Amino acid sequence: xxxTKSICLNMVGEALSxxxxxxxxxxxxxxxxxxxxxxxxxxxxEVKMLKDLGLTVVxxxxxxxxxxxxxxxIGPEVERRTIxxxxxxxxxxxxxxxxxxxxxxxxxxxxxxxxxxxxxFALYLKEQAWNWALLGAVSLTYIALVVVxxxxxxxxxxxxxxxxxxxxxxxxxxxxxxxxxxxxxxHADNPTxxxxxxxxGVLIPDLQRFDLREAVVDLxxxxxxxxxxxxxxxxxxxxxxxxxxxxxxxxxxx
Amino acid sequence: xxxxxxxxxxxxxxxxxxxxxxxxxxKLSLTIEQGQTFGLVGPNxxxxxxxxxxxxxxxxxxxxKCRLFGRKVFDMQVKDRIGFMPEAPYFYDHLxxxxxxxxxxxxxxxxxxxxxxxVDELLSMVGMQERRKMLLxxxxxxxxxxxxxxxxxxxxxxxxxxxxxxSGLDPIGSYQIRNLILELKxxxxxxxLSSHLLGEVEHLCDQVGLLHRGKxxxxxxxxxxxxxAKQAHICVQVSEAAQHExxxxxxxxxxxxxxxxxxxxxVDQIGPVVDLVRKSGGELYEIHRQRQSxxxxxxxTVRQKEVASE
Numbered sequence: 386x387x388x389t390k391s392i393c394l395n396m397v398g399e400a401l402s403x404x405x406x407x408x409x410x411x412x413x414x415x416x417x418x419x420x421x422x423x424x425x426x427x428x429x430x431e432v433k434m435l436k437d438l439g440l441t442v443v444x445x446x447x448x449x450x451x452x453x454x455x456x457x458x459i460g461p462e463v464e465r466r467t468i469x470x471x472x473x474x475x476x477x478x479x480x481x482x483x484x485x486x487x488x489x490x491x492x493x494x495x496x497x498x499x500x501x502x503x504x505x506f507a508l509y510l511k512e513q514a515w516n517w518a519l520l521g522a523v524s525l526t527y528i529a530l531v532v533v534x535x536x537x538x539x540x541x542x543x544x545x546x547x548x549x550x551x552x553x554x555x556x557x558x559x560x561x562x563x564x565x566x567x568x569x570x571x572h573a574d575n576p577t578x579x580x581x582x583x584x585x586g587v588l589i590p591d592l593q594r595f596d597l598r599e600a601v602v603d604l605x606x607x608x609x610x611x612x613x614x615x616x617x618x619x620x621x622x623x624x625x626x627x628x629x630x631x632x633x634x635x636x637x638x639x
Numbered sequence: 640x641x642x643x644x645x646x647x648x649x650x651x652x653x654x655x656x657x658x659x660x661x662x663x664x665x666k667l668s669l670t671i672e673q674g675q676t677f678g679l680v681g682p683n684x685x686x687x688x689x690x691x692x693x694x695x696x697x698x699x700x701x702x703x704k705c706r707l708f709g710r711k712v713f714d715m716q717v718k719d720r721i722g723f724m725p726e727a728p729y730f731y732d733h734l735x736x737x738x739x740x741x742x743x744x745x746x747x748x749x750x751x752x753x754x755x756x757x758v759d760e761l762l763s764m765v766g767m768q769e770r771r772k773m774l775l776x777x778x779x780x781x782x783x784x785x786x787x788x789x790x791x792x793x794x795x796x797x798x799x800x801x802x803x804x805x806s807g808l809d810p811i812g813s814y815q816i817r818n819l820i821l822e823l824k825x826x827x828x829x830x831x832l833s834s835h836l837l838g839e840v841e842h843l844c845d846q847v848g849l850l851h852r853g854k855x856x857x858x859x860x861x862x863x864x865x866x867x868a869k870q871a872h873i874c875v876q877v878s879e880a881a882q883h884e885x886x887x888x889x890x891x892x893x894x895x896x897x898x899x900x901x902x903x904x905x906v907d908q909i910g911p912v913v914d915l916v917r918k919s920g921g922e923l924y925e926i927h928r929q930r931q932s933x934x935x936x937x938x939x940t941v942r943q944k945e946v947a948s949e
Contacts, residue, residue, distance in 0.1 A: 467729060
């Protein structure tokens, strides 16, 4: 655990010092602040717009960050040979992998929290009321981002950063169209197509379940049981991705 | 006691999508005893780095086995006892030299006080005390090399693996690193030194292994590999008369700055030459029994191997 903690903290320190991380965060916040420009809408619509835009910005910039962190975790360590010194120390491969993953989780958490708080504060300025439900929606987006991060990290243990990045965006896109995939599977005439679509439905999580934008914008009550269930659903995928990543990394020739 | 035991170690690099693999190491067997400084030499692509990576558990062998301190290389108890310095080290450049050493120290069972003391000791040893608060991104190549050596010694290892420790350094930097390695040698550390610089290997190592295309062509002490020549070079200051006497004995000399240089004196004739110099009131400056250099041996062995394989 000591090694995992050291690797995790080092990764957080390194990411925070990187310009690209700061840029992603600054641009994300800038986009939210730009939402203030929509003053020509009716007052109620304006707030809805801000919430929708804010949560979309958290998801998009979070996704960019999740993929960037995942592809810059294993590959650059091997290319720069920093991993050689580390592996010569009493560090098991899975401790290293877990440390890097936890580091990514922490950085994503920091980013989502900062963007979420900016959004809550921006809405406070409009509504004169603290809307903490937004942070709940950001939390579920965070779980989706962590799942994508785990998948891209697993792929980047054996594939190039470019391939892993493409896989990440594809996974995200397919994850958001899972409801259509399920519909297609139900209506497919060809049994092979149906089986293929069903397998795809199982392999790729339904990321729309993590998206609470509609509920937040239209003030629909979300029962806590739904949040727990979706969290468990995300964690199940996370565990599988992590296990695949660790197995692949243990086999890696460096 | 054997610190490193390698048996029939074979490594083939296979492309990800199949195809013909590259044989990087071919049934390598060698043993390195405690306290030895072992030089691993060979041309580019001869398998030096592959051997080191296999010893560190960065690669998995196709066949054969290697053990450190009698244990498998992946054993964490083994990792507690080794130190590694890679070629042209690159470290996390958001850290200072001191933070980097603290980071690497955090992987070992050390109290905060022990860690602080060890970091201080190593920074002094490698001459980086004044630059301890400087970010690594501002370090020169030589400084990185020195901090690289310091991180390899953070756990006071019994076995040090150094991959090209002086490559790319200026003469003063190389001299400092060589002296540090000599200090470690005097502390009876077991050292594996992979280097292209044969003079350096000859200067620092007790044993040498010559790798070529993944095969161990020669392995032994410098004395075994480079037998002493049967001739010596003698430098004396003698009168003209004594010079004539030496010529009469069959030794043609050449005067350089007043000193007579006698090349290729048979070893069994050293005594009579010295006696003659003394009797004539001359002065003996130098007797140097030459032997083949490691570089000559290296070139000769590799060429022979290449001719044989053609």
